[in-house]
Amino acid sequence: MDRRKALKIGALGALAAATTLSASEYKEEKTDVYGKYREGIKNREKYKKDSKNPTKGQLKHTPDIKIGPKDTNGYTLVEITLGQEGIIHPSTDNHWIDFIELNADGKLVARTLFEPGKAMGYAAYKVKLDGVKKLTAVAGCNIHGIWENTITLK
Numbered sequence: 001m002d003r004r005k006a007l008k009i010g011a012l013g014a015l016a017a018a019t020t021l022s023a024s025e026y027k028e029e030k031t032d033v034y035g036k037y038r039e040g041i042k043n044r045e046k047y048k049k050d051s052k053n054p055t056k057g058q059l060k061h062t063p064d065i066k067i068g069p070k071d072t073n074g075y076t077l078v079e080i081t082l083g084q085e086g087i088i089h090p091s092t093d094n095h096w097i098d099f100i101e102l103n104a105d106g107k108l109v110a111r112t113l114f115e116p117g118k119a120m121g122y123a124a125y126k127v128k129l130d131g132v133k134k135l136t137a138v139a140g141c142n143i144h145g146i147w148e149n150t151i152t153l154k
């Protein structure tokens with residue numbers, strides 16, 4: 001076998017190995033979306049903010065939903081921030097907002113995962129809201145559990 005052909009076969013073998021490894025990693029990522037951070041997720045209980053007299057902790061963990069403009073393709077900007085009234089949830093290696101979801105009339109339309117210590121609890125999506133009556137944002141704090149907020153659209 002000449003050197004050029006051997007290099008070509010070697011390169012194809014390396015490519016096949018890399019493809020197999022990537023597919024395996026991808027599959028693992030799909031079955032365990034938290035990956036190496038799973039051990040850091042300590043609380044999946046659901047909590048609710050006291051609507052009349054919320055505590056600072058409740059405001060910090062309840063997602064705030066802001067509706068922005070509708071673009072020319074019919075998608076409306078929806079911004080979700082943690083938390084409310086200017087009380088921002090921290091993002092450190094041990095305490096962070098690990099996910100945000102957006103549901104339109106009870107159906108999931110978007111989900112974002114966050115890297116601890118590197119990304120804050122904020123997400124923005126462009127969503128078709130024609131006919132949608134309620135938007136619900138759901139957020140998870142790895143320590144303080146799952147919080148949601150629902151707004152009614154006009």
Ligand SMILES: [Fe+2]
Binds near residue numbers: 061095096142143
């Ligand atoms: Fe928290």
